[in-house]
Amino acid sequence: LAKTTQPISMDSYEGQEVNITCSHxxxxxxxxxxxxxxxxxxxxxxxIQGYKTKVTNEVASLxxxxxxxxxxxxxxRVSLSDTAVYYCLVGDPPQTGANNLFFGTGTRLTVxx
Amino acid sequence: xxxVSQHPSWVICKSGTSVKIECxxxxxxxxxxxxxxxxxxxxLMLMATSNEGSxxxxxxxxxxxxxxxxxxSLTLSTLTVTSAHPEDxxxxxxxxxxxxxxxxxEAFFGQGTRLTVx
Numbered sequence: 001l002a003k004t005t006q007p008i009s010m011d012s013y014e015g016q017e018v019n020i021t022c023s024h025x026x027x028x029x030x031x032x033x034x035x036x037x038x039x040x041x042x043x044x045x046x047x048i049q050g051y052k053t054k055v056t057n058e059v060a061s062l063x064x065x066x067x068x069x070x071x072x073x074x075x076x077r078v079s080l081s082d083t084a085v086y087y088c089l090v091g092d093p094p095q096t097g098a099n100n101l102f103f104g105t106g107t108r109l110t111v112x113x
Numbered sequence: 114x115x116x117v118s119q120h121p122s123w124v125i126c127k128s129g130t131s132v133k134i135e136c137x138x139x140x141x142x143x144x145x146x147x148x149x150x151x152x153x154x155x156x157l158m159l160m161a162t163s164n165e166g167s168x169x170x171x172x173x174x175x176x177x178x179x180x181x182x183x184x185x186s187l188t189l190s191t192l193t194v195t196s197a198h199p200e201d202x203x204x205x206x207x208x209x210x211x212x213x214x215x216x217x218x219e220a221f222f223g224q225g226t227r228l229t230v231x
Contacts, residue, residue, distance in 0.1 A: 034219075043117075043206045043222030044157070087156070101147070101208070101220055103157040 004088045009108040018075045020107050022088030025069045030092040033064060033071045038085045083111045116140060117209050119223030126197055126230055134192045134226045136207030142187035143209035151204040163190040197230040
């Protein structure tokens with residue numbers, strides 16, 4: 001499994017766009033990049049996943065450069081409720097069955113009023 | 114969507130006693146579930162992989178005799194912390210993926226169980 005490196009913490013004001021970058025220099029050809037969000041005393045929640053270029057859903061965008069050695073999670077116009085820890089994971093998603101996930105340190109985002 | 118549910122959400126027990134935590138997949142069958150432990154302000158650490166109908170696979174450094182895992186059905190895995198001690202106090206989280214989807218990319222996590230050993 002490719003190791004990931006993220007900033008330990010970030011602060012942002014409400015309404016701003018937040019970009020969290022994750023480095024994964026040893027990403028393998030079959031690996032996907034997945035981001036999870038975790039609030040205190042809750043289990044992680046899936047945010048977005050991608051393989052290359054750009055992926056967008058209703059809550060975030062994921063930008064992946066051509067070399068795939070990094071990725072950036074973009075949260076548009078954050079609110080106080082976006083204060084959480086964000087984890088970047090890299091791995092090969094299963095076609096069937098289940099596969100374990102290894103979490104890195106994550107980025108603790110604090111949104112300031 | 115798919116949901117994974119844990120019970121209890123929190124538990125306090127006396128040192129030396131055992132505690133059982135349940136993890137259920139509510140609308141899909143999971144042949145494999147995963148148990149994590151998370152200490153305050155730290156990341157999730159994978160403890161073991163729970164396999165339906167067979168023995169669990171434990172990560173290095175996790176005592177299999179202390180953390181008993183049973184996956185007796187396709188929707189239920191249990192983690193029993195035996196002879197709990199204060200250092201076992203932690204947040205325990207389970208997860209599973211839905212194998213019924215051809216290409217499933219999302220892991221579902223339970224809400225976690227806060228164990229406090231006094």
